[in-house]
Amino acid sequence: MSGSRENILRRLRDSRETGAAVGRDFTVIEDLQWSGDEAVARFTGLMRAVNTEVHETTREAWPAKLAELCVAKQVMRLALAADTPVGQAARSVLLDTSVETVAYSRDIEDWREELFFQVDAGLSTAAGGIVETGSLFLQTGPDEPRLLSLVPPIHFVVLSRADFANTLLEMLRRHDLAAGMPTNVLLISGPSKTADIEQTLVYGVHGPRQLVVLLTD
Amino acid sequence: MDKPTRQFHVRIQEALNDPQIRANFRRAMDGLMTKRANMFPDPVELERLRDLGAAVRRNALAQLPELLERLEAKCAENGITVHWAESVDEANRIVLDICRRHSAKSVIKGKSMVSEEMELNHYLGEFGIEALEADLGEYIVQLAGQLPSHIVMPAIHMNTRQIAELFAEKLEGVGYIEDAEELTKVAREILRHKFFDADVGVSGVNFAVAETGSLVLIENEGNGRLTTTAPPVHVAVTGIEKVVENLEDVTPLLSLLPRSATGQNVTTYVNMISGPRRDGERDGPQEVHLLLLDNGRTRIHADPELRQTLQCIRCSACMNHCPVYARIGGHAYGTVYPGPIGEILMPQILGCEEVGALPGASSLCGACGEVCPVRIPIPKMLVRLRKEAVDNTGASPVKGGGAQRSFGEAATWKGWEKVHASPALYRLATRTATAMGGLPALGPLKTWASVREVPKPAAKTLHQRLEERGNSR
Amino acid sequence: MEAEHAYPGQRPRQVYLFGTCLVDLFFPEAGVDTVSLLEREGVKVIYPKDQTCCGQPAYNSGYHDEARIVARQQVRLFPGDAPVVVPSGSCASMMKHHYLDLFRGEPDFADVEALSRRVYELTEFLVRVLNVRLNDLGAPEKVAIHTACHARREMGVAGDADALVDQLANVERVGFTRQTECCGFGGTFAVKHGPISAAMVSEKVDCIEAAAPDRLVGGDCGCLMNIGGHMRHRGSPVKVQHIASLLWERTDG
Numbered sequence: 017m018s019g020s021r022e023n024i025l026r027r028l029r030d031s032r033e034t035g036a037a038v039g040r041d042f043t044v045i046e047d048l049q050w051s052g053d054e055a056v057a058r059f060t061g062l063m064r065a066v067n068t069e070v071h072e073t074t075r076e077a078w079p080a081k082l083a084e085l086c087v088a089k090q091v092m093r094l095a096l097a098a099d100t101p102v103g104q105a106a107r108s109v110l111l112d113t114s115v116e117t118v119a120y121s122r123d124i125e126d127w128r129e130e131l132f133f134q135v136d137a138g139l140s141t142a143a144g145g146i147v148e149t150g151s152l153f154l155q156t157g158p159d160e161p162r163l164l165s166l167v168p169p170i171h172f173v174v175l176s177r178a179d180f181a182n183t184l185l186e187m188l189r190r191h192d193l194a195a196g197m198p199t200n201v202l203l204i205s206g207p208s209k210t211a212d213i214e215q216t217l218v219y220g221v222h223g224p225r226q227l228v229v230l231l232t233d
Numbered sequence: 234m235d236k237p238t239r240q241f242h243v244r245i246q247e248a249l250n251d252p253q254i255r256a257n258f259r260r261a262m263d264g265l266m267t268k269r270a271n272m273f274p275d276p277v278e279l280e281r282l283r284d285l286g287a288a289v290r291r292n293a294l295a296q297l298p299e300l301l302e303r304l305e306a307k308c309a310e311n312g313i314t315v316h317w318a319e320s321v322d323e324a325n326r327i328v329l330d331i332c333r334r335h336s337a338k339s340v341i342k343g344k345s346m347v348s349e350e351m352e353l354n355h356y357l358g359e360f361g362i363e364a365l366e367a368d369l370g371e372y373i374v375q376l377a378g379q380l381p382s383h384i385v386m387p388a389i390h391m392n393t394r395q396i397a398e399l400f401a402e403k404l405e406g407v408g409y410i411e412d413a414e415e416l417t418k419v420a421r422e423i424l425r426h427k428f429f430d431a432d433v434g435v436s437g438v439n440f441a442v443a444e445t446g447s448l449v450l451i452e453n454e455g456n457g458r459l460t461t462t463a464p465p466v467h468v469a470v471t472g473i474e475k476v477v478e479n480l481e482d483v484t485p486l487l488s489l490l491p492r493s494a495t496g497q498n499v500t501t502y503v504n505m506i507s508g509p510r511r512d513g514e515r516d517g518p519q520e521v522h523l524l525l526l527d528n529g530r531t532r533i534h535a536d537p538e539l540r541q542t543l544q545c546i547r548c549s550a551c552m553n554h555c556p557v558y559a560r561i562g563g564h565a566y567g568t569v570y571p572g573p574i575g576e577i578l579m580p581q582i583l584g585c586e587e588v589g590a591l592p593g594a595s596s597l598c599g600a601c602g603e604v605c606p607v608r609i610p611i612p613k614m615l616v617r618l619r620k621e622a623v624d625n626t627g628a629s630p631v632k633g634g635g636a637q638r639s640f641g642e643a644a645t646w647k648g649w650e651k652v653h654a655s656p657a658l659y660r661l662a663t664r665t666a667t668a669m670g671g672l673p674a675l676g677p678l679k680t681w682a683s684v685r686e687v688p689k690p691a692a693k694t695l696h697q698r699l700e701e702r703g704n705s706r
Numbered sequence: 707m708e709a710e711h712a713y714p715g716q717r718p719r720q721v722y723l724f725g726t727c728l729v730d731l732f733f734p735e736a737g738v739d740t741v742s743l744l745e746r747e748g749v750k751v752i753y754p755k756d757q758t759c760c761g762q763p764a765y766n767s768g769y770h771d772e773a774r775i776v777a778r779q780q781v782r783l784f785p786g787d788a789p790v791v792v793p794s795g796s797c798a799s800m801m802k803h804h805y806l807d808l809f810r811g812e813p814d815f816a817d818v819e820a821l822s823r824r825v826y827e828l829t830e831f832l833v834r835v836l837n838v839r840l841n842d843l844g845a846p847e848k849v850a851i852h853t854a855c856h857a858r859r860e861m862g863v864a865g866d867a868d869a870l871v872d873q874l875a876n877v878e879r880v881g882f883t884r885q886t887e888c889c890g891f892g893g894t895f896a897v898k899h900g901p902i903s904a905a906m907v908s909e910k911v912d913c914i915e916a917a918a919p920d921r922l923v924g925g926d927c928g929c930l931m932n933i934g935g936h937m938r939h940r941g942s943p944v945k946v947q948h949i950a951s952l953l954w955e956r957t958d959g
Binding site for chain 2: 723725727729730731732733734735737738741751752753754755756757758759761763764765766767768769770772775776778779804807855856858859860884886887888890891892893895896897898899900901902903904905906907908931932934935936938939
């Protein structure tokens, strides 16, 4: 197989007029800026336009809001991170409710069936929000694994306005991701959807049918 | 006319005669064009963004071998195994080997045009491995035993009624439900179990970042995320051209692609994968493989003009805006990539013997080039490939160059040249036509005359009238 | 392809007319009306009598050697620095843009390049160089414009035809559905892919007729032959004409 590698690279090196890098001017993206209030209005507007529930709340009040929403949405079991501030705050407030919390602290192999078929919702933390497109910026890892935001039918996300960036470009630079990427970086802009049947928009295909953002100050 | 070309014309005629195809495509394309236009309200910003998108792609192609090596090294650091395949056969064998090493019985697939190029489902099926499409459109098309008719919306040629009939016929225990929401629910339930059971996930790649060794995938449904996360093994297949140099380079492409394709400002999910499950992580595949496929791309890369074909980011805007595609649909082309991009890409991959007639199926109206987010000069390339298809130098860089050349057509153009390169001969010919008062509706004119009046030469040519008027010199 | 516009600062005293082969044989009236419009502006019009065809049919069919031989025959007919006015967006674009590709690396490339800079589509020349002011003398009517794809997308002059028709006080310019879509002519495409071309032109005429104009005008005789030919085939009441004829007819006092 290594023969193929060498053959492909050799042929590419034989191509004419190659080698010189082409300059890229990113100012068209860098020029995109929104002030504080504009940014919130744009972000929430875009998110709601694709069927996302956005609840504007505070750092103190969001757990209570979460509890209220879980009850309203008849969530029986909520998966969350065991050791993050968001996970802990949610757990303590949900103790007094009918909602059972499940910490995603086992390997998926140990509770695959349970996660796929017996969890109603997942809670995760957004590392940021992108104003241009109305997108949540998530970095998965040991605390908040990849499937937490994907498999349960409802996805709750806690996001602070302080973590807004105008564009994805700004966000990548802020986190210096070019220097090292986590195994999975995600942008999420609404619940799962499809228009594959006669361009009719349907929400909730393979991912969550509901995306609920708790937007704090 | 050679056999493939004849068959092409037959498929075109069938599509034109099918009112369902005509209506489904017309409605869909009108909607997509409007949505795209709404997404780019500021023409100045759009052109600047297209400049940047084109620069990103041109930069990548200018340094392709170096960037592929860098991508490979970075992927290796991240724990992603990189494979290289010159042909689709070799690519299929690599995927099969990976499946066999894991004793895989079932493969779940995210949407991938390169896997269509490989006919991977069929190949794995021959070895007893079930490969199931998880993108709803692809799932529908696979169920119908068809190929995608559009690169972004594979089942766009069908309407709800046709899909309801298909589900009722093919899926056990499913009745006729003419409702997109209910049909989607049915597919979700079936596929959720398949995801749960799948041994291997196969996906495509939208962009591969050399700087960080990351695979960027975009989608709306979540099937791509599941495919790349739920099964223990993830195999990403992609063409060698999909690499970009830096992580930042993906930002203009992510801004252009969904807006150009479906008129969304962003897809629901943008998924950047930089490795399998690491220590301490609770999920994600244990193995990630990246398969880099050539399949004729190095040959396309060799020619600086033809290389622009490889700038493509598979957004489908060219087909959405193509008046020919809107009328004949994707299947008539008979190739994995239909529409304008297919007309320039497929002859270079499959050769002019097989599909050299494709670039002729264009009025050269330029709508494709006008909307291409990475500025591929598609109309110019259509003309270039028409030239290569009838090349008589024996030195065409395109596979099968010259295969479409026929004695009759070449002689006709030679005759045309003789008449138009000689002012005297030309004047004689036009004055003769004027004197005769018309041409008989024979040969090519017959087609013309079937729906149009045949134009009659004027009583006096412009040459004659301006000579009388004193303008001639 | 971007249209690059370099317009002379002052009105030229004389211009060349490249009439195009379609106008020569089938639509000479459009050519004569073009001359009338230009002469009324005080511009002397020279028509080199050895002109034939720009070479586009062979070029678009992939026969580039044949196209180049014919193109070369035209290039030598326009010496000096007078503008070359073409009553066709498609032929103008061939000479302005595609000649550069066709002659790249040829010994006479510099001549071709010099010529290409002086090529103008008719409506572009009337609006942007001559800055014409039209005095409409005609009766009220509704006019639809079909701008050829090459005029729109390669020459970038779609707005100029609109601007000229808008100067006609008694004319109502009407738009129609999918106006920017190709009419299905495409030169040899109309013959090689007759059935697709037929589908395109019949839908184009459906859209035009729905807007009920009295007249359809355009700047390209290929499109007009296609659209008009189909209209007459189906017995449409809409009159089809080159835009030069509309402009001259309504303003000729």
